Structures are given as C-alpha cells and as structure tokens.
Amino acid sequence: MKLEHDMESDSFYTDQTNGSVLRFCNYDDVCSIDHFHSNNKISPVDCSRDPYYDSGKPLQLLNLDAQSKAKSEIHNWNIEIEDPYNKSRYSSDEDMKPDCNSWMRKPIEYWDTLETKSWLLSSFMKLGIHYEKLCTVAEEFSMPGNKLVQLSLQDFVNRDHDNGGRLYEILQEHRDMKYHSYSFAKFPPECSDDETSVTISQNYSDEESVISTDYIKKRQPGRPRSLSTKQKPVKNERLWEYVRNLLLNPKFCPQWICWEDYEKKRFRFVKSDCVAKMWGSRKHNPDMTYEKFSRAMRYYYKKGIFVAVQGRRLVYQFGPAATGLETDDPNFRKSQF
C-alpha cells in the first residue's frame, strides 16, 4: 500500500486497486477515513473517534520532521500492507464500502491478518510514528489476531525495539475495552458461547454502550471538523487500582502479578518491570521504571491502601482502605479447566 501525504490538508492518500482513493485524516479528535473515486468523493466510509483518545492526549498527525515539512515534500512510502478493500472479500455493493476499522469492533482473537495490519496502521498513527518505521515492522506483525494475542511483551519488544512495548499496551487496551468506543456485545453472533467474548461484553457493555453509538455515525462530506460535543473523559485508574485490576485480570495474573495469600490480600510482582512499563505506557511515560513505580506504591502505606511486608522482595499487601478485591478464583486456578 502506497501512502502519499498531502501537506495542504494534512491527509494521507492511498490508491486502491480498483482506482479509487482512500484518505486517512486526523483532525483534532477525529480519525477519519474517506473514500474517493477519480477525485470525487463517493462516500464517507467511517468516522470514528479514536478509541484511545480518552486515554491521553489527542491524536497527533504523523510525526513528520520539521525539515520535510518545510520542504513540503510529498512522501511516498511503500508499505507492505495488502489492500484491505479487496473486492473479493465482500459479497455485495453495500459491503464493498471500505471498513478500515473493522478490527475495532471485534475481539483480537477474531482479527484476520488484514485487520491486524489495520490495527497496526492505526496504532502507528496514534503514536505518531513515522511511516518509514511501519515499513520495517509491518511484516513482523503479519499474523491473524489469534496469533497476535499470544505474543508476549517480550515478543513485541523483539519485533520492534522502539515501540513494541507501547504497541503491546495498545493491544491490551483493546482487549480490556477500557477506552473503547464500541462494545463487543454482539460479537461474534455465531460464537456467543465463547468465553472471552462473553466475559468482555458482560464486563464492559453496560458502561460502554451509553457512549458507543455516537461514534459510529456517518458525517458530512469534506474534511471533518472538530466535534463540538466532547465526550467526558474516562476517569483514570489510580495506581493502586491498576495493580488491583491486574490481579483480577487473567491476562496478567498470575503471569505478571500473583496472589501470595489471597486471604491476607498479599500479592507479589512476578514481572515487576513489565508491570511498571505498562503503567508508564498508560500514562504515556516511557521513562517509568519499577524503581519509581514502587516509590508510588510506598506512598500508599500511609493511606492504608497497602501495608508493607517485611523482608519479602516484590511482595506487598493490600490494606483496609483498598476495595474491590473480591474474587472467587484468585490466580485463576479454576478457570484453567
């Protein structure tokens, strides 16, 4: 897929095999993809608020350095992404409308390879990473979602030393649906007994459904304007809540953090650096370390959220002020069967 950057409109264009053109445009908090044909736009295909917007700063445009901006160059990069709008994938005209964001509406496990790449493209846009970089790592992540989701943080870092950690975190956010505009409630219709999808939709559909439909709406032709009605931001997790939620998430417990003694609310960091790094990723702070993370942990002693455990490295215990710890399956031993 070749992308051209138009300095004037700050948009990216890509020619499709059927002669039409797709436009990727980030404008304020809107990430839009438009579909043109012979320079006449034929349909706005999708207008979605970036699902991660509320997790931090607004979307940035691609990270073009000042020099190339000054020269007003048109950038052409050959990106090994297959045409996501290949006709053969759609059965009717209606379905032929391009949908770059189909991955947003599915659990990761159900992404095909194209959707993985769409996600990768979106993530790079979100992180403001130069597209040249995408060229070098796209192949590394060329796999369907069920494979992608099995990659560890280390696997991500191995595939992309600079951004693997953040990509991993973005993927976890999608999995967790924390900042996601859509609900997976209806997905997949034919696999409603799937444990993952059921769990996800049960946990998040209620709070998410209140805001979900506003972001699927089509918009007027032309460059998107800034939305006037801003969604109220999602309240950030406190650090101790983040720790607690990891313990309640089978993706991270007991792999990254585990209960030592659930009755005493005592737990241990297994991969302390990973936990800290992911926290930093959440806060868009790549400099976070376990050293600093643990300092923040220690500030909670005074408030009774945590109590110190003497002589045990990486072991902490929740105090009387900590809430929401209830689970009937600590360390998810039962659910392994």
Add this chain to the structure above:
DNA sequence: CCATTTTTTCCTGATT
C-alpha cells in the same frame, strides 16, 4: 484560577 491529592523524579542509605 486555586487548593489538594496523586504521581513522578531524584536521592541517600539500608538490606537482601
């Protein structure tokens, strides 16, 4: 904008 709380950064020193 202000006050307060939470988190980050840095540091010295102790312990494992």
Add this chain to the structure above:
DNA sequence: GAATCAGGAAAAAATG
C-alpha cells in the same frame, strides 16, 4: 555489585 526497599524533598500532573 545488582535489585530492592524506605522515605525525604521537590516538582509535575491530575483532580475537584
């Protein structure tokens, strides 16, 4: 020596 733990101090960020 490397990691970790304890907190003080100060600043930054977030929240109300």
